[in-house]
Amino acid sequence: QSVLTQPPSVSGAPGQRVTISCTGSSSNIGAGFDVHWYQQLPGTAPKLLIYGNINRPSGIPDRFSGSKSGTSASLAIAGLQAEDEATYYCQSFDNSLSANWVFGGGTKLTVL
Amino acid sequence: QLQLQESGPGLVKPSETLSLTCTVSGGSVSSSNNYWAWIRQPPGKGLEWIGSFYHSGNTYYNPSLKSRVTISLDTSKNQFSLKLSSVTAADTAVFYCARGDTALVSSYYFDSWGQGTLVTVSS
Numbered sequence: 181q182s183v184l185t186q187p188p189s190v191s192g193a194p195g196q197r198v199t200i201s202c203t204g205s206s207s208n209i210g211a212g213f214d215v216h217w218y219q220q221l222p223g224t225a226p227k228l229l230i231y232g233n234i235n236r237p238s239g240i241p242d243r244f245s246g247s248k249s250g251t252s253a254s255l256a257i258a259g260l261q262a263e264d265e266a267t268y269y270c271q272s273f274d275n276s277l278s279a280n281w282v283f284g285g286g287t288k289l290t291v292l
Numbered sequence: 293q294l295q296l297q298e299s300g301p302g303l304v305k306p307s308e309t310l311s312l313t314c315t316v317s318g319g320s321v322s323s324s325n326n327y328w329a330w331i332r333q334p335p336g337k338g339l340e341w342i343g344s345f346y347h348s349g350n351t352y353y354n355p356s357l358k359s360r361v362t363i364s365l366d367t368s369k370n371q372f373s374l375k376l377s378s379v380t381a382a383d384t385a386v387f388y389c390a391r392g393d394t395a396l397v398s399s400y401y402f403d404s405w406g407q408g409t410l411v412t413v414s415s
Contacts, residue, residue: 182338212398213398213399213400214396214398214399214400214401216399216401216402218339218402224407225388225405225406225407225408226339226388226402226405227405228401228402228403228404231393231396231399231401231403232396232399232401237403269338269339271339271401271402272400273398273400277355280341280352280354280355281329281341281344281352281400282341283338283339283340283341284338285338286338286339
């Protein structure tokens with residue numbers, strides 16, 4: 181059971197827009213800690229996609245965008261492409277017990 | 293270009309100690325702008341944070357693993373390491389080392405990852 185809750189899977193056709201939700205609580209996202217997103221292509225290490233809720237590292241296309249509100253956050257992918265098929269993880273910080281970096285369970289994106 | 297490379301045994305026996313090293317190139321483990329972490333991923337499952345080490349010496353461990361984990365830095369070799377004791381089959385996973393960035397307040401994330409190394413716990 182992950183501290184952050186994500187849907188197990190989402191899907192969309194090429195060119196469409198999809199969103200992935202990430203729900204936390206008052207001890208992590210709701211406490212003001214930022215949400216970050218990672219993309220993990222099959223058989224590879226995770227890669228930072230969005231940091232600080234809305235920021236894209238250099239080289240990440242602007243098709244990827246993030247948002248945060250209350251105890252939840254979302255990742256949006258516009259103009260879906262075949263190479264976007266991957267698992268996406270949200271991550272934040274939780275102060276309920278001790279310093280604790282926490283991840284969502286991951287969402288598998290299928291491009292139809 | 294920062295690079296992180298994990299190394300260590302791919303097979304560990306139950307009840308023994310798993311030891312991994314992460315070699316950092318293109319950056320310094322002594323940087324005050326960063327912290328260093330280990331994250332694992334059991335086969336077919338999600339990511340689990342193991343622990344984070346700041347150059348100041350402050351170390352934070354996942355409460356579920358705290359009694360078995362030690363992370364340390366070797367600034368002379370620009371490396372950091374992970375030791376996980378009393379391992380069982382449940383500890384079988386791909387282990388990643390990663391760099392954290394401290395630039396943003398209230399923002400704790402990993403901006404660079406190693407390629408990962410599979411460690412299997414089996415007799």
